[in-house]
Amino acid sequence: MKREELFSVRMRAAKGGAHERGSTHVSGGEMLAAYSDIQQAVMYLLEKGLVHSKGKPDFMQIQFECIEEPAKRVEPLSVTTNKVKSAKEGRALAWSLLEQSGIPRNIIDEADRLVSQYSSMRGAMLIDVHSGKRLDDRGEKGVRASRMDWQNGHYEKWAGCHHMPLHSRIKEALALATKVCEHRVAVAELCWSDDPDYITGYVASKTLGYQRITQLKEYGDEQGCRIFFIDGKEDVDSYIHYLEHQPVMIQWEVEK
Ligand code: WAQ
Ligand code: MG
Ligand code: MG
Ligand code: MG
Structure with a gap:
């Protein structure tokens, strides 16, 4: 049986610009998802970073990538x-x-x-x-x-x-x-x-x-x-x- 492809979905949010500019980190998140669950994972992470007790972010990056290695x-x-x-x-x-x-x-x-x-x-x-x-x-x-x-x-x-x-x-x-x-x-x-x-x-x-x-x-x-x-x-x-x-x-x- 072919192993189902797994994706790493990640988010990082900051205020005062991107993290690389020395801004303040607001929120981050990482998930694993099957292809059919990517949309749900991205929506979850978007909301997690958008509505946060550390304040409104002005920078966010969400990315997903297929993982080659099998999960432990x-x-x-x-x-x-x-x-x-x-x-x-x-x-x-x-x-x-x-x-x-x-x-x-x-x-x-x-x-x-x-x-x-x-x-x-x-x-x-x-x-x-x-x-x-x-x-x-x-x-x-x-x-x-x-x-x-x-x-x-x-x-x-x-x-x-x-x-x-x-x-x-x-x-x-x-x-x-x-x-x-x-x-x-x-x-x-x-x-x-x-x-x-x-x-x-x-x-x-x-x-x-x-x-x-x-x-x-x-x-x-x-x-x-x-x-x-x-x-x-x-x-x-x-x-x-x-x-x-x-x-x-x-x-x-x-x-x-
Ligand atoms: N990898 C490494 N460090 C991380 C990660 C990660 N994936 N996620 C967060 N951190 C670091 C980062 O410096 C954050 O600023 C800091 O930890 C706090 O992250 O009731 O909510 O997500 O059992 O704000 C623990 C208790 C809650 C939960 C911890 O941390 C319970 C929490 P936060
Ligand atoms: Mg935090
Ligand atoms: Mg966290
Ligand atoms: Mg999942």
Whole structure:
């Protein structure tokens, strides 16, 4: 049987001109779609970038391309929700989860300092857990994980069974974290949104799973964070290639 062709569909939106001109990143998105689903994916991404809490974009690019490589099929990370009462308590919990993953506290602090230097990142920063050094040379652009999505209908089934809301934000973040943590070079991920109206973030790793933390910043704050902590002794270029190019389809079946 011929494998059905798969397409990567991507969007990026900014205000103050194109990202290349040093403008402010508003929104991005990446999906996988069969040919017959491309129109729906483009419409979804158009709306995602057009109506956004960071404001109206004046630049948007949406593109799709056929993918040659077969998709790797991966189960979603297990999800835990940790309720906290303040951003301070949330950050303390996040830091302790990262320490449980084997990352020394001074390296976490250094990574936090590095990511805070940028007001508007579009991708993630790759940090070596041994030296605390940034390992990508992408500046404000960072590395954007791409080519991951849920198999059609599987998130909805998963969310129903796990009593999770059908929010596209959770759907997308869980797919991203699952792809990021699947590779052996990954140690852990730390994330909170740059959107001023969303304060829940997470720490994820293969062993901890996806640990949601209900507050990691204050409402109104447009400073986001996405750090991929990695083992810098390994081949970093091949990890970046994996993040940007390896198609990963998240699959979930009801446990019998
Ligand atoms: N690859 C790498 N970095 C990314 C990507 C990507 N595909 N998408 C976003 N980022 C970076 C980028 O620097 C953004 O500014 C930052 O992350 C935040 O992105 O309740 O909504 O899409 O379980 O605003 C997590 C909690 C929500 C969800 C995260 O992030 C939940 C979120 P946003
Ligand atoms: Mg996003
Ligand atoms: Mg799809
Ligand atoms: Mg955002």
